[in-house]
Amino acid sequence: MKLPRSNKKLRRGFVSYVMVLGMGLVLTLLTISAYQRATMAHKVQAETQIRVDFADKEDEILRAIVNITPNRAIRAMKSGASSEATQLRWQAIFSDALTQSNARSSVSTQLQTSMGAGTSIVANNGDSTLANLNNIFDAIEPEPGYMSTGMNRSLGGGFPVPLQGSTAIADQDKDYPIITNSKIYSNLASAGVTLPVATYSRLNVIPYPEIRFGYSAPGQPFVAKRNWWAFSMQLGENDQVLNSFSRGDGSVGERDFILSIYEIPSQLAISAESFVNLGKHADGEKWANTTIEGAVYTTRAEVGSGLHIDRISGRRGLTLASDVKVGTEDLGGNPFDPGVREKYEIKHEGAFMPVTLASEAGRAAFVPINRGIEFFDRFHATNKDVEVNVLSPTSWNNYSVGALQCALRLDVKEVLTPTNPTPSVYRFSYLTGTTGSARRTMDVNMFPPVNPQTARTLEDGFAEVAQENQEYNFGTRVVDVAYGIEGYYNYIRNVTGRVRFDNATFGDPRVTKVKKGYFRPALPFDNKLLGSKRSIAIYPERLREFVAALPGGPSGTNVNNSIVINVDYVANPALAKPGPPPCPENDYGVLMTECDDLHHYEKGFSLVTNMRLYIGDDFNIVPTTTPAGLTAPFFPPCSLFAPEKRYGTEKDPFRVEMNGQLGHLGGDTGSETPVHLLDMKMSSGADAAASKIDVNLKPITHPAALPPIYMMNWLVTVEERRKAFYNSDGSAR
Template sequence: MKTAPPPKKLRRGFISYVLVLTTGVILTILMMSAYRRAASAQVVQKESQIRVDYAEKEDAVLRAIINIAPNRAIRAMKSGSNANSSVRDPLRWQNIFSEALDQANARTSISTTLKTNMGAGEGITANVGDSTLTDINSIFDAIEPEPGYMSPGVNRSLGTGFPVPLQSNATIASNDAVYPIISTEKTYGTLAQGKVLLPTDDVRFQKVNKIPYPNIRFGYCAPGQPFVAKRNWWAFSMQIGENDALLKSFARNGGSEGERDFILSIYEIPSQLAISAEAFTSLGAHADGTAWQRATIEGAIYSTRADVVSGMKLDRLSSRRGMTLGSGVKVDGKEVGENPFKPGEREKFELANNGTFQPVTMASEAGRAAFIPINRGSEFFDRFTPNNRATESNTVSPTTWNTYSSGAMQCAMRLDINGVVSATNPQPTRMSFSYTNSTGTRVPIDWPLEFTGYSNLSGMKAGFAAMSTGTYTFNEPVDLIYGVGGKWAVKYGVTGTATLNEDYFGGDPNPQSTSANLLYYRPQSPWEVKMLHGTRYCVAVYPKRIKRMLAHLGGSTTTPENNPSLVVNVDYTQANLVAPSFPAKSTDYGVLLYECDDLTSFKNGFSLVTNMRLYIGDDFNQVSMAAPTGSNLPAPFFPPCSLFAPEKRYGTDQDPFEVKITGQLGHLGGDTGKGGAQVHLLDLKNGNEEETARDRINVNLKPITHPCELPPISMMNWLVVIEERRKEFYSSN
């Protein structure tokens, strides 16, 4: 039998323990290195995520501060805001910051509601950035080494990198570090001299001045462009991570951005654009669809919402709640397309135009900014609304809200209808008037419109003659009151020589009296009651007569300079009087404006505010004057004027052939952003309630560029901005 050969003899092997151990060590080291690198990467990723988390939280907090701070500033101006600590405490910066943390949801990386909606209500969040953030004073503080939460820009300069300071009294400066104070008593003074564009030793440029517009994407003006405003500001530091001990060490080791300085600004901006409309405004077309024919618009336009018709050409356009642009609309000479807010469009525009901001903007595009028109609606025109009638006291700010925001409340002169014949006969019989004397005190006067049976003529006379006969010469028109014992004969607008006897007045007004008749006179009244079209009782106002009347009542020191504004209201708190309606009813009173072509006696300008329909019966402000000293404004210069009324009509007894408007147009209709009718600013009506022919409307609108061009009464806007102070300005602290 055949057998298999014996197996081949193999060599004996061996194991090198050194090699095995070396290889093992190397592999272990490689594994540990990979683990360490993975752990290090995880730490980097964790820190990056925390950094992003905190950056997003801080940005949300800053946006919340922008929303809260102006609201608290307004509440600090309202009556009762300083009544007690429970009312006052929510206005403190400390509580503003705390509420900002709440609004920003900064205490958690994900809200409970969102977790529940995602079905993860029982989930565990491992984000170490989640915190109660209760230690507010470690998160927010004033600019070091100053104690507190906020460093106000009042009465001292904080150094490089901070805005120009304002000045005020010590009480406001102290309160401004605790509350956001907006007040007319904060002004530009010696600390701002040479740092703003107009000299602050001139009282005309202390309440507002020319300052640069901030570098933001909301184009009320171009960034850096000088505009008329006042900048209130406060500085603070913020680092959310400072609240927690674990995160403090992370921050100290460079794990976050560290403490950062911010400047919160509230710019007070009097309306100064060619068009400033707090309404849904149609630009470029009338209500019937016809295009504007003779309209020249220079500078920027602001509207809450805007509908710009095709082919319109504008310099700059801004809104708060959106806009629609027709085809071929050009802004600043460039077509911006029908949707300039489409993602990427703004960036493409800036690349194509050397980084220039797109001149079509919305407030929401500006980042940390908000634009707030101070619009009281109908309360702007009317002193007798419940809010405006209420006494304002115990306010944190020395400037009260009604005085600040209502044009009617700001007027130096007040004229009210406060008496009528009866409930069935609305003919006015009495008005009240008040003016401001040279010491700033308001002086009230009863102003009867009929004198028979009216014995109280106090304040209506500057001089009288205690004789029944005599001849007098009046070089300027006067009103004469003749009689005794409460019965009077009246003659209005008398000039030249008048023989003051019974025959001159049509007989003895009080033949039963044995006393001699007396004569009282006054300069021709700047107002009277007239009938319009035989149906509507109106108060006729004659501005050119006001100067003589003021001198008659208050002496040589009572002038249009300290009485540059007049409000005409219906005092519907009195019996048989009702508030005017909007639109006006046929039974409502109106205001007629006459003798208003030459307003140069009002060196600082003239403003009229009324809650009635206003009829402009004469040429208005057509006589120029020398420009204010030091203003360098070009000729011709006209006194700055403003007219505020719910409705305006052009013409009274006769309709004007043409309506020509130069200056600015505005609207206070308001806009909810939820539809509603459009406002057509150039749809004008004449005194007969008919539409003015489109080809007879000629407007030349341009912005205000200097404080001397501001009228006595203006609409106010706030621009709220938070900017980070550049790090090159930080101190070693």
């Protein structure tokens, strides 16, 4: 198709090169500005992401330090620690914390592979081998080294009060995490603890840390000792990353931290290192006549319907019935359901919920020092009392085995015959001197021969009381008597009233010689039959007078106030090692009587045994002198540790009443069958009826209320000391 040509004339135009160039320049500048802004935003975003990455890494490093440190502290107390000293140093702890937290890379190889990005290139300049620990960790300026010890000098505001000890311990503390009984509160700590350090040097009353794990309420006074160390950390300093960015407090990324190990004696109403049921007996009947004050701690627990407790904490898990009341306020639902805990804390202005697990505590770890059945048996440890090449002045066995901590020791050493395992020789030992600095041992033959002319030395503790053919009246006092001369003696045990010292009464141990009469307080132990069962009788009320009569300047009941009863199956293979609970019926039992009045034990009394314990009398029902800070009546603080307890002797008691604290050392074996703490057995083996059990449990709030032997726990925390809150001289702003 042909179109006609247009006759319209077009106007002439022109192009301004100046305008084009000008507009091009403007657009170019705008593009450059946008690029610069995008580049700056990318840089800020990258640096922010690196900061987040470093913050996450540092947080994981701190968590790893909390997990590693108690393990290394324990190893430093064990035999042979000197040979692995390099691995126990602070620099090794920090290095292992970097590895455990995977801090050397932003994304692990395993995660990249699982995401299908195994061949990707990671351009994070925060990734590094982090080989130079000196740039990452150091002591608080200007001190050299990796760690500042909280011993023998104050570091100023923002730091806890120091412990004190020898210069040698303080020097070790800079290199290793040292836990020892030789670290004490002294004059440097007097302003920062509640009670006088001259009286309560090993343990005092201090505030509970601000953490979620509710062994106690945050800030609430509790009985403990705080070991602590201070260090600085700057992860980016290894590769000069982020060093140009100040934290706003004059530092360039470096942060100060306080690492603490709280030594906490078991002091709660219930402390059970096991899986327990609270509120019910094994037959399903609810606890009756039971009062529980203060907090409860267990490894795992199922809490039955209708129970009321003030606070509960667990290490692995808690299951609460719907109508369980914890504290004074309604929890608002299951504390482990999403949002319940947050709502509670908002409603109560940030107060932590009184139901907590150790996993919720963040940078904290709770470590029960539980040796299980070993706690009762001082012969279990291969080296017994002596552990060699340890770094800490306190060895692990002596720190954690209650049987080794007892001042008095009673061992079955020999028996009559292999077919008649009645104990024939006991070994008894006690501490001497005003501080119990030495130990003295004596053997006691329970069946001394009565044949005339048999040579044997006079046993320890006997004093002359009469000449031959004289009579002496001991009244109601129970004593042991001896008759003889010049290394030849015959004995009669457990006598009262009038005794005539002559050949007709004792036989003639030394013919043709004029003899004498002797006495000592009666043995505080004996052989007894409980039905057909062989038992070792122990009489706590006799111990004080008996030990006081022994040679060697023995200490009083403030030192010789605890006893362990074991069988020496190590030295004598003919003796069988007592079996684990439930205790075999053919094993020895320990029968405790004459134990109602212990008021002479002003600092308390403890008994530890790896055999079944029969409590055959009222125990500790007479008050003693009340220490300052506590209210009367005050009963001597006592503890009884045995794998199994029964109440009564020949006859079952009508009722069992208990006041104080209750614990269990069985450990969490993973079984779904819980321990029922208030299932008490009578001497016959029958279960006590719930209506016949009265229990009043309450916490210990003062170190004077701690018995001589107790369980220990560690609480490990790490917290930041923010420099913005303190002046250069350490004082608070």
